[in-house]
Amino acid sequence: MTGAAVWSLGAGLEGKGVIVTGAAGGIGRSAAEAFAAVGARVMAVDLDRAAVEAVVSGLDGRGHVAIAQDLGELAGHAGLVDEARRLLGSTYALVNLATVLRRKDTLAEISEADWDAQHHVNLKSAFFLCRAASEAMIAQGQGGRIITFSSQGWWTGGFNGSVVYAATKGGIVSMTRGLARTLGPQRITVNCISPGFVNTPLLTRGLPPGTLDALKAQIPLGHIAEPREVVGAVLFLASDHAAYITGATINVSGGFLMY
Numbered sequence: 001m002t003g004a005a006v007w008s009l010g011a012g013l014e015g016k017g018v019i020v021t022g023a024a025g026g027i028g029r030s031a032a033e034a035f036a037a038v039g040a041r042v043m044a045v046d047l048d049r050a051a052v053e054a055v056v057s058g059l060d061g062r063g064h065v066a067i068a069q070d071l072g073e074l075a076g077h078a079g080l081v082d083e084a085r086r087l088l089g090s091t092y093a094l095v096n097l098a099t100v101l102r103r104k105d106t107l108a109e110i111s112e113a114d115w116d117a118q119h120h121v122n123l124k125s126a127f128f129l130c131r132a133a134s135e136a137m138i139a140q141g142q143g144g145r146i147i148t149f150s151s152q153g154w155w156t157g158g159f160n161g162s163v164v165y166a167a168t169k170g171g172i173v174s175m176t177r178g179l180a181r182t183l184g185p186q187r188i189t190v191n192c193i194s195p196g197f198v199n200t201p202l203l204t205r206g207l208p209p210g211t212l213d214a215l216k217a218q219i220p221l222g223h224i225a226e227p228r229e230v231v232g233a234v235l236f237l238a239s240d241h242a243a244y245i246t247g248a249t250i251n252v253s254g255g256f257l258m259y
Contacts, residue, residue: 010038012240017088019043021071022097024051026200031074034231034258036060041088045069046257057231060128060216070187071098071125077132085136090143093145096126103161115164122168127175134183143187148176150194155257173249180247191237196253198225
C-alpha cells in the first residue's frame, strides 16, 4: 500500500458498505456524501422517502441505496442490516444519526409521551440498531465501525427546553462505552460524535429570537457549524486511521465545550 493511500482521509473505506441513518438531515446528508466521495457504498436511511432518494441521487459513485424506514420499529432492524449486506456487499460501518427533539418551554409542559418518544428513538432504538449491526459485523468476521451521535447536551444538560433530549444523549455516551468494551474483542470499534451547535433544523426550529446569536457568542471559533464541519470526524472514526480508538466521545463544538 502506498503512502498516499495510507494517509487518504477515507483509508480502508473504499468499497465498504456503510449505513447512514437520519440521512436526509443536514449532518446525515453530508456524511452520506463524504462516504460516497471516498469510495464507500452507502445505504441512506430516513423516514422521508423522497428526501432520502434525493440524497442518494446526488452521491458520487455507484451502488448506493435509499431506504425509507421508521427506526422506531425495532423489529425492522435486523432486516435493514441484512438488506445492507445483500445490496452493499457488507455492513462495515453504521453511522446512526436518527434522532428526535421535542422542545418544551417549562418542565411542567413535558408529557410522558414527550419523554417516551425521545427515549424510544434516541436511545432505545439506537441500542437495538447498533446490536443488529454488530451481529452482522461479527458474522462477517472482518471487524467494523459503529459511530453514534450525542450532542453538547450530554455535558451541559441542554438549552431551551431540551432537558429530555439531553438525557437521551447522556445515555448514548454511556451506551457507546459499554458497546465498545463488549465488541472490542471482535475488532469492532464504537465511538461517539458530540457536536456543538450545528446549522440544521434540529437546532434552529422553535428557538426564541436572539438565541442563536447568544449561543454563537459563546463559541471561541465564532460561528455556528455547518454540517460539513462535523463530518471529517465521522470519516476519521470510520477509517483505518482510527483503528485503535474505541469508546471515545469526540467533541466537535468549536470550543464551546473543552474536555
